Amino acid sequence: MSIKVDMKNILKDMVGEEYDLSKKLKELAEEINSSVIKSLLMVIALDSEKHSNLYSTVIDLLDVSRRMVPESDIERIESEVDYHIRNEARHFDEVKKIMDSTEDFRIKFLLELILEDEAKHHRIFKELKNAIMSKEALTEDIVWDMVWKDAVFHGGPGG
Numbered sequence: 496m497s498i499k500v501d502m503k504n505i506l507k508d509m510v511g512e513e514y515d516l517s518k519k520l521k522e523l524a525e526e527i528n529s530s531v532i533k534s535l536l537m538v539i540a541l542d543s544e545k546h547s548n549l550y551s552t553v554i555d556l557l558d559v560s561r562r563m564v565p566e567s568d569i570e571r572i573e574s575e576v577d578y579h580i581r582n583e584a585r586h587f588d589e590v591k592k593i594m595d596s597t598e599d600f601r602i603k604f605l606l607e608l609i610l611e612d613e614a615k616h617h618r619i620f621k622e623l624k625n626a627i628m629s630k631e632a633l634t635e636d637i638v639w640d641m642v643w644k645d646a647v648f649h650g651g652p653g654g
Contacts, residue, residue, distance in 0.1 A: 502557065503554060503557055506550045506551075506553055506554050507550075507554065509546075509547075509550045510547050510550045510551050510554070511547075513543045513544070513546040513547035513550065514543070514544065514547040516540075516543040517540045517541070517543035517544040517547065518540075520536050520537070520539055520540035520543065521536075521537065521540045523536055524536035524537045524540065531601075534605075538608070564627075569627055572623070572627060573624065573627050573628075576620050576623055576624050576627070577624070579616070579620055580617065580620045580621070580624070583613050583616050583617045583620065584617065586609075586613055587610060587613045587614070587617070590606050590609055590610050590613065591610070593606060594606045594607070594610070
């Protein structure tokens with residue numbers, strides 16, 4: 496017997512919970528004097544905030560009536576994504592060089608966390624760029640062109 500899950504309500508709860516976790520960790524981090532512990536708590540707090548945003552996005556994806564991305568936004572996003580892809584790659588290479596030049600396990604640990612994020616960011620930017628260029632990123636202009644191209648009468652009786 497399968498139990499139907501109320502996905503939207505569960506996700507809404509998770510949005511709030513992750514946001515609250517983030518807020519609490521940020522408050523704790525503000526009270527800590529150790530820069531290392533403060534930094535690690537803030538990283539986790541920001542991840543919880545990120546999770547809250549991602550859960551909200553999943554909720555948005557469940558809405559079949561969501562709006563398409565306008566062409567002007569797509570051009571801007573594509574330009575910014577290209578810029579960030581180049582910079583993320585450069586940062587990745589620089590961090591690798593720094594890691595290779597140190598024996599301090601603490602520094603290596605923190606830089607490894609950064610590398611993991613840089614790799615994730617790169618993957619996300621690549622997927623975003625692919626989505627922008629795919630049919631899933633249809634714009635209103637493209638949809639209108641598709642509809643208009645196949646319209647028999649092109650707006651008037653009999654043509």
